[in-house]
Amino acid sequence: MPSKSSDTRPRASWGLKLAALGTLLFLHVPIWIIFLYTLTPDETTYTFPLPGFTLKWFGVAWQRADLWRALTLSFQIASIATVIALILGTLAAAAVYRSNFFGREAISFLLVLPIALPGIVSGIALRTAIGGLDIPFSFWTIIIGHATFCVVVVYNNVLARFRRTSVSMIEASMDLGANSFQTFRHVVLPNIGTALLAGGMLAFALSFDEVIVTTFTAGQQTTLPIWIFSQLSRPRDRPVTNVVATFVVMITFIPIFLAHKLSSSSADTEGGNK
Amino acid sequence: MLNRISTYFYQRPRLVLALFLVPPMLYMAVVYLGSLFALLINSFYAIDDFTGMVIREFTLKTYGQIFSPANREIFMRTAGMATAVTIADALIAFPLAYYTAKFASPRLKTWLVIAVTVPLWSSYLVRVYAWKLILAKEGILSWFINLLNLNGPLDWLLSLPGIGGSSLSLSPIGMFIVFMYIWLPYMIIPIQTALERVPASLLDASSDLGAKPLQTFRTVILPLAFPGVVAGSIFTFSLTLGDFIVPLTLGNSKFFIGQAVYSYQGTAGNIPLAAAMTMGPVVIMIAYLLIARKLGAFDAL
Numbered sequence: 096m097p098s099k100s101s102d103t104r105p106r107a108s109w110g111l112k113l114a115a116l117g118t119l120l121f122l123h124v125p126i127w128i129i130f131l132y133t134l135t136p137d138e139t140t141y142t143f144p145l146p147g148f149t150l151k152w153f154g155v156a157w158q159r160a161d162l163w164r165a166l167t168l169s170f171q172i173a174s175i176a177t178v179i180a181l182i183l184g185t186l187a188a189a190a191v192y193r194s195n196f197f198g199r200e201a202i203s204f205l206l207v208l209p210i211a212l213p214g215i216v217s218g219i220a221l222r223t224a225i226g227g228l229d230i231p232f233s234f235w236t237i238i239i240g241h242a243t244f245c246v247v248v249v250y251n252n253v254l255a256r257f258r259r260t261s262v263s264m265i266e267a268s269m270d271l272g273a274n275s276f277q278t279f280r281h282v283v284l285p286n287i288g289t290a291l292l293a294g295g296m297l298a299f300a301l302s303f304d305e306v307i308v309t310t311f312t313a314g315q316q317t318t319l320p321i322w323i324f325s326q327l328s329r330p331r332d333r334p335v336t337n338v339v340a341t342f343v344v345m346i347t348f349i350p351i352f353l354a355h356k357l358s359s360s361s362a363d364t365e366g367g368n369k
Numbered sequence: 370m371l372n373r374i375s376t377y378f379y380q381r382p383r384l385v386l387a388l389f390l391v392p393p394m395l396y397m398a399v400v401y402l403g404s405l406f407a408l409l410i411n412s413f414y415a416i417d418d419f420t421g422m423v424i425r426e427f428t429l430k431t432y433g434q435i436f437s438p439a440n441r442e443i444f445m446r447t448a449g450m451a452t453a454v455t456i457a458d459a460l461i462a463f464p465l466a467y468y469t470a471k472f473a474s475p476r477l478k479t480w481l482v483i484a485v486t487v488p489l490w491s492s493y494l495v496r497v498y499a500w501k502l503i504l505a506k507e508g509i510l511s512w513f514i515n516l517l518n519l520n521g522p523l524d525w526l527l528s529l530p531g532i533g534g535s536s537l538s539l540s541p542i543g544m545f546i547v548f549m550y551i552w553l554p555y556m557i558i559p560i561q562t563a564l565e566r567v568p569a570s571l572l573d574a575s576s577d578l579g580a581k582p583l584q585t586f587r588t589v590i591l592p593l594a595f596p597g598v599v600a601g602s603i604f605t606f607s608l609t610l611g612d613f614i615v616p617l618t619l620g621n622s623k624f625f626i627g628q629a630v631y632s633y634q635g636t637a638g639n640i641p642l643a644a645a646m647t648m649g650p651v652v653i654m655i656a657y658l659l660i661a662r663k664l665g666a667f668d669a670l
């Protein structure tokens with residue numbers, strides 16, 4: 096359907112198009128360069144053009160037990176932090192949506208704080224508090240830290256969905272004799288389902304590659320980002336790092352892409368009804 | 370039974386609200402605000418110079434230390450970098466945001482939005498790492514500069530006092546490029562959101578009233594995009610202030626705030642000084658947020 100707006104939409108000048116393309120390439124080309132470097136046979140430098148091509152580093156990385164441990168740890172942490180964020184974020188969103196009570200703004204502010212303040216502030220604050228209480232730094236202290244900044248992601252997604260869900264649906268369900276639990280199960284949950292999925296995936300991606308807060312809340316644990324960080328300051332396994340970096344891009348790309356698709360496609364259909 | 374429970378709660382909306390609110394608020398207040406409070410308290414303690422132990426008594430001595438010439442220089446250097454990165458990001462973000470908001474077809478727009486959103490969420494560390502490859506002495510950028518015969522201008526740039534260094538990856542210029550790169554999506558999205566809200570009729574009205582395209586751009590579009598720029602600058606500024614990964618990875622041995630905090634609490638074991646030092650970014654960000662709210666930035670978020 097050729098929409099009317101596309102006919103009247105102004106044409107961009109070549110200068111603007113080129114500048115936009117330039118910014119787009121600047122955002123993406125550096126990542127492609129990492130992909131390219133996974134193929135280099137060169138172990139000690141980042142020589143370009145690559146002196147040859149090899150696929151052996153994928154095999155080498157696969158054999159590394161320390162990488163598997165780091166990956167498993169990051170996966171466990173991100174999963175648990177996401178579950179906590181899903182529960183707390185949904186509850187907060189439901190409360191803010193349900194009623195207009197005093198201090199609503201303060202709640203949003205409190206939830207946004209962990210991502211509005213520089214990560215180092217959250218990191219050192221948590222370290223000071225945990226250390227001050229003589230709690231040993233462990234797997235669980237990492238999760239406690241991650242959950243603080245994952246909650247807001249779920250909260251934002253779910254609240255946006257709640258605002259697009261009409262209250263009359265819930266009232267209709269109650270009028271037709273469903274109790275609160277049935278209404279939640281059959282009306283509310285299907286409605287916010289994709290928002291939960293989208294928020295959950297973003298929270299997972301956020302936790303999966305968080306490094307700043309993690310360096311302060313971890314004990315001896317090495318998460319995957321901490322492993323990469325150690326390679327950034329003192330590169331020892333350059334080719335393996337290239338493979339790991341490529342893997343991280345791939346594994347975070349999928350949930351981010353899907354989350355975006357989920358939240359934007361439903362936004363379009365909802366917007367169409369207005 | 371379930372119906373009875375359901376009715377019980379239905380008749381007590383306040384109780385339900387409280388049940389919803391308590392878990393998230395308790396968590397955030399206890400864990401997060403509690404931690405921030407602990408940080409604040411610690412910044413008023415000091416470390417014993419001989420034993421290296423923290424003395425838990427109220428003192429302003431630590432705050433005195435953060436105003437030492439060395440630390441003042443760190444603050445100035447970091448704030449200068451954050452300002453430069455913010456301005457550069459606003460300049461290079463604008464064309465893409467403007468094109469996406471006002472010119473792209475709906476299909477293309479979806480893809481452009483994804484192309485900006487994915488780097489925003491995807492691995493920050495990997496994106497820093499990419500530049501370690503690119504800026505390496507034997508790496509792709511040097512090769513490219515060699516190819517274009519630009520070694521002369523590059524050497525001149527690196528010889529500049531203050532921002533130069535022995536190579537791109539060891540100079541403030543390199544750090545600047547990397548900061549600009551990693552925070553760029555945070556600038557593009559709010560500008561695009563702000564431009565998205567400029568109704569087409571307003572632009573039509575402007576041209577109907579006889580404004581040339583450039584005039585419309587300058588007097589209608591730019592002022593309306595400005596809150597978006599301010600909103601984006603909150604992120605680029607705050608994130609640069611607190612970062613310690615980029616200065617540790619690239620750059621020379623001169624400290625930035627994040628790096629100083631990291632080393633004070635780590636190798637030096639001086640938590641009070643690290644705590645007082647982080648109060649710098651916190652105060653700067655609160656002031657920044659207050660100004661930004663005045664400029665209407667929060668509507669563009």
